[in-house]
Amino acid sequence: SKEGYPHFMLKEIHEQPLAINSTLAGIEEGAFNKVVNAILDSRKILIIGAGTSYHAGLVGDYLLTSMLGLDTHTLISSEYRKYLNAVNDGDTVIAISQSGETIDTLVAVRAFKERGAKIIAISNVIDSAIPRESNYVLYTRAGPEIGVAATKTFTTQLTVLTILALKIGVATGKLTTNEYRSAMDMIGKIPGLLQNVITKTEGKVKALSEHMSKKQSAYYLGRGIGVPLSMEGALKLKEIAYIHAEAYPAGESKHGPIALVEENYPVVFSILDDDNADAMLGNVMEMKARDAYIIGLVPDKYVGKFRELLNVTLEMPSIDYRVAPVIYIVPMQLLAYYTAVARGYDPDKPRNLAKTVTVE
Numbered sequence: 524s525k526e527g528y529p530h531f532m533l534k535e536i537h538e539q540p541l542a543i544n545s546t547l548a549g550i551e552e553g554a555f556n557k558v559v560n561a562i563l564d565s566r567k568i569l570i571i572g573a574g575t576s577y578h579a580g581l582v583g584d585y586l587l588t589s590m591l592g593l594d595t596h597t598l599i600s601s602e603y604r605k606y607l608n609a610v611n612d613g614d615t616v617i618a619i620s621q622s623g624e625t626i627d628t629l630v631a632v633r634a635f636k637e638r639g640a641k642i643i644a645i646s647n648v649i650d651s652a653i654p655r656e657s658n659y660v661l662y663t664r665a666g667p668e669i670g671v672a673a674t675k676t677f678t679t680q681l682t683v684l685t686i687l688a689l690k691i692g693v694a695t696g697k698l699t700t701n702e703y704r705s706a707m708d709m710i711g712k713i714p715g716l717l718q719n720v721i722t723k724t725e726g727k728v729k730a731l732s733e734h735m736s737k738k739q740s741a742y743y744l745g746r747g748i749g750v751p752l753s754m755e756g757a758l759k760l761k762e763i764a765y766i767h768a769e770a771y772p773a774g775e776s777k778h779g780p781i782a783l784v785e786e787n788y789p790v791v792f793s794i795l796d797d798d799n800a801d802a803m804l805g806n807v808m809e810m811k812a813r814d815a816y817i818i819g820l821v822p823d824k825y826v827g828k829f830r831e832l833l834n835v836t837l838e839m840p841s842i843d844y845r846v847a848p849v850i851y852i853v854p855m856q857l858l859a860y861y862t863a864v865a866r867g868y869d870p871d872k873p874r875n876l877a878k879t880v881t882v883e
């Protein structure tokens with residue numbers, strides 16, 4: 524049941540602190556250890572997924588590549604053929620699918636398995652097709668997700684991927700035991716932080732959605748781990764509010780997309796507490812110079828620096844970039860939700876989309 528919420532999507536957005544807590548409580552050390560060992564034995568890691576699961580994969584890729592220096596490649600499941608020749612015996616493929624049934628991902632799993640790869644599934648549905656055909660499984664414990672647009676399955680996928688990256692980090696010596704412990708402590712704080720962000724931003728986001736509902740197009744910009752985060756934010760707006768939304772790395776504006784920006788064009792910036800904050804300030808200024816309508820998700824410690832340039836400031840906690848996507852996506856989910864409602868659409872049942880696509 525919707526438990527008093529007007530839509531499943533809103534209920535599921537609000538359930539995320541609980542879903543992450545359940546996922547943390549359900550972590551099976553034995554399963555993680557096997558996965559870590561399989562990854563340590565492989566030369567290359569491929570990550571595959573479709574839609575939101577692909578975006579979770581890109582966040583995981585960022586951690587494995589930039590934090591650990593592992594040879595990681597992330598691809599949309601239906602594009603698996605590009606890598607068939609690049610996979611060697613014993614390489615690992617992480618297949619992400621909340622339903623565990625998406626045909627594109629299943630087909631890719633079968634093809635890579637035939638090439639000798641070991642498959643690690645990350646799924647929310649126990650014993651679904653992809654976990655059944657995989658060598659190892661890590662489950663998210665988000666509970667059933669009814670809304671077609673993935674929300675709590677995404678943030679729990681990110682939780683599992685971040686923990687996996689930390690465990691690989693400590694196993695390879697890239698992270699010290701102390702670094703690992705403090706990062707795990709930080710993950711334990713996510714549910715509380717996320718709850719605060721919902722409480723603090725929901726009213727503001729709802730007011731903003733009235734404005735957004737009249738727009739035809741929007742950009743979502745970030746740098747670093749903020750790029751896949753922005754891709755997921757844009758997908759949410761597109762799939763349920765039917766507003767064209769595009770995400771790209773903020774540094775690319777001047778190489779093309781800024782040509783489209785005119786007065787009041789909406790741009791959503793995800794500014795993180797990382798090495799990119801100064802460069803992001805420059806990117807916000809270049810949009811400001813075109814009189815864009817700028818929405819900024821800003822860590823509290825940088826609010827003073829950015830506020831003047833922003834039309835709407837959504838204050839985020841100043842947190843380690845590695846866990847920022849889990850927190851930052853929530854106001855963007857709410858923005859898509861309230862914009863869809865303001866436009867008169869049912870966010871639970873977007874046109875032309877199905878929760879699980881089982882035919883190619």
Ligand code: BG6
Nearest residue numbers: 573574575576620621622625673
């Ligand atoms: C889609 C859903 O078609 O499948 C998306 O509408 C989802 O919301 C995508 O992200 C992938 O699904 P899954 O189950 O493989 O994670």
